[in-house]
Amino acid sequence: MPFQDVTPEELEFLVKKALELEAVDAKIIPTYQVFVEKRVVLKCRGCMGYGKKLTCPPHVPTVDEFREILKEYRYALLVKFRSPAVADEEIAKAPYKTWLDPEAPAETREKAGKFWGDYFDYSKKTLLSMLELEKAAFNEGFTFAVAFVNGSCRLCEKCNVEKGLCIHSNMARIPEHAVGINMKKTAEEAEMPLTFPIKGRPEPMSILLID
Template structure:
Protein backbone atom coordinates (compact mmCIF):
# COMPACT_ATOMS: atom_id res chain seq x y z
CA UNK A 1 0.00 0.00 0.00
CA UNK A 2 1.37 3.42 -0.87
CA UNK A 3 2.24 5.95 1.82
CA UNK A 4 -0.55 8.21 0.56
CA UNK A 5 -3.13 5.80 2.00
CA UNK A 6 -4.03 5.82 5.68
CA UNK A 7 -3.69 2.53 7.48
CA UNK A 8 -7.11 2.40 9.06
CA UNK A 9 -10.63 1.28 8.23
CA UNK A 10 -11.81 4.83 7.49
CA UNK A 11 -9.70 4.79 4.35
CA UNK A 12 -12.00 2.11 2.93
CA UNK A 13 -15.32 3.56 4.06
CA UNK A 14 -16.21 4.29 0.42
CA UNK A 15 -16.11 0.56 -0.31
CA UNK A 16 -18.27 -0.35 2.68
CA UNK A 17 -20.74 2.39 1.74
CA UNK A 18 -20.90 1.27 -1.88
CA UNK A 19 -21.42 -2.38 -0.92
CA UNK A 20 -24.39 -1.44 1.26
CA UNK A 21 -25.79 0.85 -1.45
CA UNK A 22 -25.69 -2.03 -3.93
CA UNK A 23 -27.69 -4.30 -1.66
CA UNK A 24 -25.26 -6.00 0.69
CA UNK A 25 -26.73 -7.00 4.04
CA UNK A 26 -23.44 -6.12 5.75
CA UNK A 27 -19.88 -5.18 4.86
CA UNK A 28 -16.75 -4.80 6.94
CA UNK A 29 -13.03 -4.18 6.48
CA UNK A 30 -10.81 -6.80 8.12
CA UNK A 31 -7.03 -7.34 8.23
CA UNK A 32 -6.04 -9.80 5.51
CA UNK A 33 -4.21 -11.76 8.20
CA UNK A 34 -7.62 -12.61 9.68
CA UNK A 35 -8.65 -14.59 6.60
CA UNK A 36 -8.77 -18.25 7.60
CA UNK A 37 -7.24 -20.54 4.97
CA UNK A 38 -7.46 -24.30 5.49
CA UNK A 39 -6.46 -27.32 3.39
CA UNK A 40 -9.65 -29.17 4.32
CA UNK A 41 -11.81 -26.54 2.60
CA UNK A 42 -10.35 -27.36 -0.83
CA UNK A 43 -10.61 -31.05 0.06
CA UNK A 44 -14.34 -30.54 0.51
CA UNK A 45 -14.47 -29.18 -3.05
CA UNK A 46 -12.88 -32.35 -4.37
CA UNK A 47 -15.05 -34.73 -2.41
CA UNK A 48 -18.47 -33.12 -2.67
CA UNK A 49 -18.84 -30.40 -5.30
CA UNK A 50 -20.38 -31.00 -8.73
CA UNK A 51 -18.21 -28.22 -10.20
CA UNK A 52 -14.87 -29.77 -9.26
CA UNK A 53 -12.63 -30.00 -12.32
CA UNK A 54 -15.33 -28.53 -14.55
CA UNK A 55 -14.57 -24.82 -14.20
CA UNK A 56 -11.35 -22.87 -14.55
CA UNK A 57 -12.25 -20.85 -11.44
CA UNK A 58 -12.43 -24.03 -9.34
CA UNK A 59 -9.88 -26.62 -8.20
CA UNK A 60 -7.61 -28.01 -9.52
CA UNK A 61 -7.13 -24.95 -11.78
CA UNK A 62 -6.69 -22.39 -9.00
CA UNK A 63 -3.97 -21.81 -6.37
CA UNK A 64 -3.79 -24.47 -3.68
CA UNK A 65 -4.47 -23.43 -0.06
CA UNK A 66 -0.71 -23.48 0.58
CA UNK A 67 -0.07 -21.23 -2.42
CA UNK A 68 -2.91 -18.93 -1.43
CA UNK A 69 -1.59 -18.52 2.11
CA UNK A 70 1.56 -17.02 0.60
CA UNK A 71 -0.49 -14.81 -1.71
CA UNK A 72 -2.80 -13.48 1.01
CA UNK A 73 0.22 -12.67 3.20
CA UNK A 74 1.12 -10.02 0.62
CA UNK A 75 -2.15 -8.17 1.30
CA UNK A 76 -2.96 -5.90 4.23
CA UNK A 77 -6.75 -5.63 4.12
CA UNK A 78 -9.89 -7.29 2.82
CA UNK A 79 -13.51 -6.29 2.46
CA UNK A 80 -15.92 -8.92 3.72
CA UNK A 81 -19.40 -8.65 2.19
CA UNK A 82 -22.58 -10.46 3.19
CA UNK A 83 -25.55 -10.89 0.87
CA UNK A 84 -28.92 -12.55 1.42
CA UNK A 85 -30.31 -14.95 -1.13
CA UNK A 86 -33.99 -14.33 -1.92
CA UNK A 87 -34.55 -18.10 -2.00
CA UNK A 88 -36.23 -19.91 0.88
CA UNK A 89 -36.61 -23.64 1.36
CA UNK A 90 -38.38 -25.69 3.98
CA UNK A 91 -36.03 -27.07 6.67
CA UNK A 92 -36.46 -30.68 5.52
CA UNK A 93 -35.58 -29.64 1.95
CA UNK A 94 -32.59 -27.37 2.62
CA UNK A 95 -30.88 -29.99 4.78
CA UNK A 96 -30.60 -32.31 1.73
CA UNK A 97 -30.91 -29.77 -1.07
CA UNK A 98 -28.34 -31.35 -3.42
CA UNK A 99 -29.72 -34.86 -3.02
CA UNK A 100 -33.27 -33.77 -3.75
CA UNK A 101 -32.03 -31.66 -6.68
CA UNK A 102 -29.72 -34.18 -8.35
CA UNK A 103 -30.82 -37.66 -7.29
CA UNK A 104 -33.17 -39.10 -9.95
CA UNK A 105 -34.68 -41.32 -7.27
CA UNK A 106 -35.65 -38.41 -5.01
CA UNK A 107 -39.38 -37.98 -4.32
CA UNK A 108 -40.95 -35.80 -6.99
CA UNK A 109 -42.44 -33.28 -4.55
CA UNK A 110 -39.08 -32.74 -2.85
CA UNK A 111 -37.26 -32.59 -6.20
CA UNK A 112 -39.66 -29.88 -7.37
CA UNK A 113 -39.16 -27.85 -4.18
CA UNK A 114 -35.38 -28.19 -4.50
CA UNK A 115 -35.53 -27.06 -8.12
CA UNK A 116 -37.72 -24.08 -7.14
CA UNK A 117 -35.16 -23.14 -4.50
CA UNK A 118 -32.26 -23.17 -6.96
CA UNK A 119 -34.25 -21.25 -9.57
CA UNK A 120 -35.03 -18.52 -7.04
CA UNK A 121 -31.45 -18.58 -5.75
CA UNK A 122 -29.71 -18.37 -9.13
CA UNK A 123 -32.11 -15.73 -10.47
CA UNK A 124 -31.88 -13.69 -7.30
CA UNK A 125 -28.11 -13.81 -6.87
CA UNK A 126 -26.98 -13.25 -10.46
CA UNK A 127 -26.14 -9.62 -9.64
CA UNK A 128 -23.88 -10.42 -6.68
CA UNK A 129 -20.83 -11.15 -8.85
CA UNK A 130 -21.16 -7.87 -10.81
CA UNK A 131 -21.43 -6.07 -7.46
CA UNK A 132 -18.12 -7.55 -6.31
CA UNK A 133 -16.52 -6.65 -9.65
CA UNK A 134 -17.71 -3.07 -9.20
CA UNK A 135 -16.14 -2.96 -5.73
CA UNK A 136 -12.92 -4.32 -7.22
CA UNK A 137 -13.04 -1.61 -9.91
CA UNK A 138 -13.62 1.14 -7.35
CA UNK A 139 -10.73 -0.05 -5.21
CA UNK A 140 -8.43 -0.29 -8.23
CA UNK A 141 -9.29 3.23 -9.38
CA UNK A 142 -8.69 4.52 -5.86
CA UNK A 143 -5.10 3.37 -6.11
CA UNK A 144 -5.34 -0.18 -4.74
CA UNK A 145 -4.04 -1.76 -7.92
CA UNK A 146 -3.90 -5.33 -6.57
CA UNK A 147 -7.56 -5.35 -5.49
CA UNK A 148 -9.06 -8.72 -6.34
CA UNK A 149 -12.60 -9.98 -5.82
CA UNK A 150 -13.56 -13.50 -4.84
CA UNK A 151 -17.09 -14.75 -5.45
CA UNK A 152 -19.59 -16.84 -3.55
CA UNK A 153 -20.40 -19.98 -5.48
CA UNK A 154 -18.88 -21.30 -8.68
CA UNK A 155 -18.78 -19.21 -11.85
CA UNK A 156 -21.97 -19.20 -13.93
CA UNK A 157 -20.87 -17.04 -16.87
CA UNK A 158 -20.81 -19.94 -19.33
CA UNK A 159 -23.13 -22.91 -19.60
CA UNK A 160 -20.04 -25.06 -20.12
CA UNK A 161 -16.60 -23.80 -19.09
CA UNK A 162 -13.80 -23.86 -21.66
CA UNK A 163 -11.78 -26.23 -19.47
CA UNK A 164 -10.56 -28.46 -22.31
CA UNK A 165 -8.74 -25.57 -23.98
CA UNK A 166 -7.68 -24.10 -20.64
CA UNK A 167 -8.64 -20.56 -21.58
CA UNK A 168 -11.36 -18.53 -19.84
CA UNK A 169 -13.71 -16.85 -22.33
CA UNK A 170 -14.59 -14.06 -19.88
CA UNK A 171 -11.35 -13.24 -18.03
CA UNK A 172 -12.45 -9.72 -17.07
CA UNK A 173 -15.57 -11.06 -15.35
CA UNK A 174 -14.70 -14.52 -14.06
CA UNK A 175 -13.34 -14.73 -10.53
CA UNK A 176 -12.46 -17.58 -8.22
CA UNK A 177 -14.76 -18.58 -5.41
CA UNK A 178 -13.34 -18.28 -1.89
CA UNK A 179 -13.52 -21.91 -0.88
CA UNK A 180 -11.71 -22.95 -4.08
CA UNK A 181 -8.47 -21.54 -2.64
CA UNK A 182 -9.17 -22.80 0.87
CA UNK A 183 -10.82 -19.83 2.57
CA UNK A 184 -13.01 -20.95 5.46
CA UNK A 185 -15.63 -18.24 5.13
CA UNK A 186 -17.61 -19.50 8.10
CA UNK A 187 -14.63 -18.99 10.42
CA UNK A 188 -13.54 -15.77 8.72
CA UNK A 189 -17.01 -14.25 8.99
CA UNK A 190 -17.44 -15.33 12.60
CA UNK A 191 -14.09 -13.80 13.59
CA UNK A 192 -15.16 -10.56 11.89
CA UNK A 193 -18.40 -10.39 13.89
CA UNK A 194 -20.49 -11.27 10.83
CA UNK A 195 -21.43 -14.92 11.54
CA UNK A 196 -23.21 -16.98 8.91
CA UNK A 197 -26.34 -18.85 10.02
CA UNK A 198 -25.86 -22.56 9.56
CA UNK A 199 -27.80 -24.75 9.22
CA UNK A 200 -29.69 -22.40 6.94
CA UNK A 201 -32.82 -20.80 8.36
CA UNK A 202 -34.91 -18.71 5.99
CA UNK A 203 -32.79 -16.88 3.43
CA UNK A 204 -29.26 -18.31 2.95
CA UNK A 205 -26.50 -15.89 3.92
CA UNK A 206 -23.78 -15.60 1.29
CA UNK A 207 -20.29 -14.19 1.83
CA UNK A 208 -17.90 -12.66 -0.69
CA UNK A 209 -14.49 -11.15 -0.24
CA UNK A 210 -12.34 -8.44 -1.81
CA UNK A 211 -8.59 -8.42 -1.23
CA UNK A 212 -7.25 -4.86 -1.07
CA UNK A 213 -3.74 -3.51 -1.58
Protein backbone atom coordinates in the same frame (compact mmCIF):
# COMPACT_ATOMS: atom_id res chain seq x y z
CA MET B 1 -1.01 8.03 -0.27
CA PRO B 2 1.25 4.99 0.24
CA PHE B 3 -0.83 1.93 1.04
CA GLN B 4 1.07 1.30 4.28
CA ASP B 5 -0.37 4.61 5.53
CA VAL B 6 -3.98 3.72 4.72
CA THR B 7 -6.27 3.15 7.71
CA PRO B 8 -9.41 0.98 7.80
CA GLU B 9 -11.46 4.17 8.18
CA GLU B 10 -10.19 5.38 4.81
CA LEU B 11 -11.58 2.23 3.20
CA GLU B 12 -15.07 2.79 4.55
CA PHE B 13 -16.14 4.08 1.13
CA LEU B 14 -16.15 0.43 0.08
CA VAL B 15 -18.48 -0.48 2.94
CA LYS B 16 -20.83 2.30 1.85
CA LYS B 17 -20.63 1.14 -1.75
CA ALA B 18 -21.40 -2.46 -0.74
CA LEU B 19 -24.53 -1.37 1.11
CA GLU B 20 -25.60 0.65 -1.92
CA LEU B 21 -25.27 -2.58 -3.91
CA GLU B 22 -27.83 -4.19 -1.55
CA ALA B 23 -25.43 -6.03 0.73
CA VAL B 24 -26.95 -6.55 4.18
CA ASP B 25 -23.62 -6.11 5.95
CA ALA B 26 -20.02 -5.26 5.08
CA LYS B 27 -16.86 -4.75 7.08
CA ILE B 28 -13.18 -3.96 6.58
CA ILE B 29 -10.93 -6.45 8.35
CA PRO B 30 -7.16 -6.99 8.51
CA THR B 31 -6.06 -9.93 6.39
CA TYR B 32 -4.63 -11.74 9.43
CA GLN B 33 -8.30 -12.34 10.29
CA VAL B 34 -8.84 -14.21 7.01
CA PHE B 35 -8.45 -17.87 7.90
CA VAL B 36 -6.97 -20.18 5.27
CA GLU B 37 -7.01 -23.94 5.84
CA LYS B 38 -6.11 -26.91 3.68
CA ARG B 39 -9.15 -28.89 4.84
CA VAL B 40 -11.50 -26.41 3.14
CA VAL B 41 -10.55 -27.55 -0.37
CA LEU B 42 -11.51 -31.12 0.52
CA LYS B 43 -15.09 -29.93 0.01
CA CYS B 44 -14.13 -28.99 -3.55
CA ARG B 45 -12.86 -32.52 -4.22
CA GLY B 46 -16.27 -33.83 -3.25
CA CYS B 47 -18.04 -31.52 -5.71
CA MET B 48 -19.34 -32.88 -9.00
CA GLY B 49 -17.82 -29.84 -10.71
CA TYR B 50 -14.27 -30.51 -9.46
CA GLY B 51 -11.77 -29.91 -12.24
CA LYS B 52 -14.50 -28.82 -14.65
CA LYS B 53 -14.18 -25.05 -14.19
CA LEU B 54 -11.15 -22.84 -14.66
CA THR B 55 -12.01 -20.92 -11.49
CA CYS B 56 -11.98 -24.07 -9.36
CA PRO B 57 -9.29 -26.50 -8.19
CA PRO B 58 -6.98 -27.77 -9.53
CA HIS B 59 -6.86 -24.78 -11.91
CA VAL B 60 -6.42 -22.11 -9.21
CA PRO B 61 -3.64 -21.29 -6.72
CA THR B 62 -3.06 -23.99 -4.11
CA VAL B 63 -3.72 -23.26 -0.44
CA ASP B 64 0.00 -22.78 0.17
CA GLU B 65 0.31 -20.47 -2.83
CA PHE B 66 -2.69 -18.45 -1.70
CA ARG B 67 -1.28 -18.07 1.81
CA GLU B 68 1.74 -16.36 0.24
CA ILE B 69 -0.50 -14.17 -1.91
CA LEU B 70 -2.57 -13.16 1.11
CA LYS B 71 0.57 -11.89 2.87
CA GLU B 72 0.83 -9.21 0.19
CA TYR B 73 -2.50 -7.66 1.27
CA ARG B 74 -3.24 -5.74 4.45
CA TYR B 75 -7.02 -5.43 4.34
CA ALA B 76 -10.07 -7.29 3.11
CA LEU B 77 -13.71 -6.34 2.72
CA LEU B 78 -16.25 -8.92 3.84
CA VAL B 79 -19.60 -8.54 2.10
CA LYS B 80 -22.73 -10.38 3.20
CA PHE B 81 -25.74 -10.60 0.89
CA ARG B 82 -29.23 -12.03 1.40
CA SER B 83 -30.59 -14.24 -1.34
CA PRO B 84 -34.29 -14.10 -2.34
CA ALA B 85 -34.25 -17.92 -2.37
CA VAL B 86 -36.14 -19.43 0.57
CA ALA B 87 -35.39 -22.85 2.05
CA ASP B 88 -37.58 -24.67 4.54
CA GLU B 89 -36.00 -27.29 6.80
CA GLU B 90 -36.64 -30.11 4.32
CA ILE B 91 -34.88 -28.36 1.43
CA ALA B 92 -32.07 -27.06 3.63
CA LYS B 93 -31.12 -30.60 4.60
CA ALA B 94 -31.89 -32.30 1.29
CA PRO B 95 -28.99 -33.58 -0.86
CA TYR B 96 -27.79 -31.27 -3.63
CA LYS B 97 -29.59 -31.82 -6.97
CA THR B 98 -32.61 -33.34 -5.23
CA TRP B 99 -34.66 -31.75 -8.00
CA LEU B 100 -33.15 -34.32 -10.41
CA ASP B 101 -33.73 -37.34 -8.17
CA PRO B 102 -36.58 -39.43 -9.65
CA GLU B 103 -37.01 -41.19 -6.30
CA ALA B 104 -37.66 -37.95 -4.40
CA PRO B 105 -41.28 -36.87 -3.91
CA ALA B 106 -42.54 -34.60 -6.69
CA GLU B 107 -43.26 -31.77 -4.25
CA THR B 108 -39.74 -31.95 -2.84
CA ARG B 109 -38.22 -31.93 -6.33
CA GLU B 110 -40.27 -28.88 -7.23
CA LYS B 111 -39.34 -26.96 -4.07
CA ALA B 112 -35.67 -27.86 -4.43
CA GLY B 113 -35.64 -26.81 -8.08
CA LYS B 114 -37.13 -23.42 -7.25
CA PHE B 115 -34.78 -22.84 -4.33
CA TRP B 116 -31.59 -23.62 -6.25
CA GLY B 117 -32.81 -21.82 -9.37
CA ASP B 118 -33.42 -18.65 -7.33
CA TYR B 119 -30.12 -19.08 -5.49
CA PHE B 120 -28.02 -19.50 -8.63
CA ASP B 121 -29.73 -16.56 -10.35
CA TYR B 122 -28.90 -14.37 -7.37
CA SER B 123 -25.29 -15.56 -7.33
CA LYS B 124 -24.83 -13.90 -10.72
CA LYS B 125 -26.03 -10.62 -9.20
CA THR B 126 -23.61 -10.89 -6.27
CA LEU B 127 -20.77 -11.51 -8.73
CA LEU B 128 -21.60 -8.24 -10.50
CA SER B 129 -21.71 -6.45 -7.14
CA MET B 130 -18.27 -7.77 -6.21
CA LEU B 131 -16.90 -6.68 -9.57
CA GLU B 132 -18.29 -3.19 -8.92
CA LEU B 133 -16.52 -3.13 -5.56
CA GLU B 134 -13.27 -4.31 -7.14
CA LYS B 135 -13.59 -1.52 -9.71
CA ALA B 136 -14.35 1.07 -7.03
CA ALA B 137 -11.21 0.09 -5.12
CA PHE B 138 -9.12 0.12 -8.30
CA ASN B 139 -10.36 3.60 -9.21
CA GLU B 140 -9.19 4.87 -5.82
CA GLY B 141 -5.67 3.65 -6.46
CA PHE B 142 -5.86 0.14 -4.98
CA THR B 143 -4.73 -1.44 -8.22
CA PHE B 144 -4.29 -4.97 -6.89
CA ALA B 145 -7.78 -5.22 -5.40
CA VAL B 146 -9.34 -8.54 -6.36
CA ALA B 147 -12.73 -10.05 -5.62
CA PHE B 148 -13.52 -13.61 -4.65
CA VAL B 149 -17.05 -14.98 -4.87
CA ASN B 150 -19.36 -17.36 -3.06
CA GLY B 151 -19.90 -20.51 -5.08
CA SER B 152 -18.54 -21.75 -8.38
CA CYS B 153 -18.66 -19.71 -11.57
CA ARG B 154 -21.92 -19.81 -13.54
CA LEU B 155 -21.15 -17.40 -16.35
CA CYS B 156 -21.10 -20.21 -18.92
CA GLU B 157 -23.30 -23.27 -19.24
CA LYS B 158 -20.11 -25.27 -19.87
CA CYS B 159 -16.66 -24.00 -18.98
CA ASN B 160 -14.01 -23.85 -21.70
CA VAL B 161 -11.74 -25.86 -19.41
CA GLU B 162 -10.61 -28.32 -22.12
CA LYS B 163 -8.94 -25.49 -24.04
CA GLY B 164 -7.69 -23.88 -20.84
CA LEU B 165 -8.92 -20.41 -21.78
CA CYS B 166 -11.65 -18.57 -19.88
CA ILE B 167 -13.88 -16.68 -22.33
CA HIS B 168 -15.09 -14.32 -19.59
CA SER B 169 -11.77 -13.72 -17.83
CA ASN B 170 -12.70 -10.06 -17.20
CA MET B 171 -15.64 -11.22 -15.08
CA ALA B 172 -14.91 -14.72 -13.79
CA ARG B 173 -13.63 -14.78 -10.21
CA ILE B 174 -12.37 -17.58 -7.97
CA PRO B 175 -14.64 -18.92 -5.20
CA GLU B 176 -13.14 -18.15 -1.80
CA HIS B 177 -13.27 -21.78 -0.63
CA ALA B 178 -11.35 -22.88 -3.75
CA VAL B 179 -8.16 -21.36 -2.32
CA GLY B 180 -8.85 -22.52 1.23
CA ILE B 181 -10.58 -19.53 2.85
CA ASN B 182 -12.68 -20.72 5.79
CA MET B 183 -15.47 -18.18 5.42
CA LYS B 184 -17.43 -19.52 8.39
CA LYS B 185 -14.51 -18.94 10.76
CA THR B 186 -13.58 -15.65 9.09
CA ALA B 187 -17.16 -14.41 9.39
CA GLU B 188 -17.39 -15.42 13.05
CA GLU B 189 -14.14 -13.59 13.86
CA ALA B 190 -15.54 -10.49 12.15
CA GLU B 191 -18.80 -10.79 14.15
CA MET B 192 -20.75 -11.43 10.94
CA PRO B 193 -21.66 -15.09 11.59
CA LEU B 194 -23.04 -17.41 8.93
CA THR B 195 -25.82 -19.88 9.76
CA PHE B 196 -25.63 -23.57 8.80
CA PRO B 197 -27.72 -25.37 7.86
CA ILE B 198 -29.59 -22.67 5.96
CA LYS B 199 -32.73 -21.37 7.60
CA GLY B 200 -35.02 -19.27 5.46
CA ARG B 201 -33.05 -17.01 3.13
CA PRO B 202 -29.36 -17.87 2.63
CA GLU B 203 -26.79 -15.15 3.33
CA PRO B 204 -23.87 -15.78 0.94
CA MET B 205 -20.66 -13.93 1.80
CA SER B 206 -17.91 -12.77 -0.53
CA ILE B 207 -14.53 -11.16 0.06
CA LEU B 208 -12.48 -8.44 -1.62
CA LEU B 209 -8.72 -8.27 -1.01
CA ILE B 210 -7.47 -4.67 -1.10
CA ASP B 211 -4.05 -3.31 -2.02
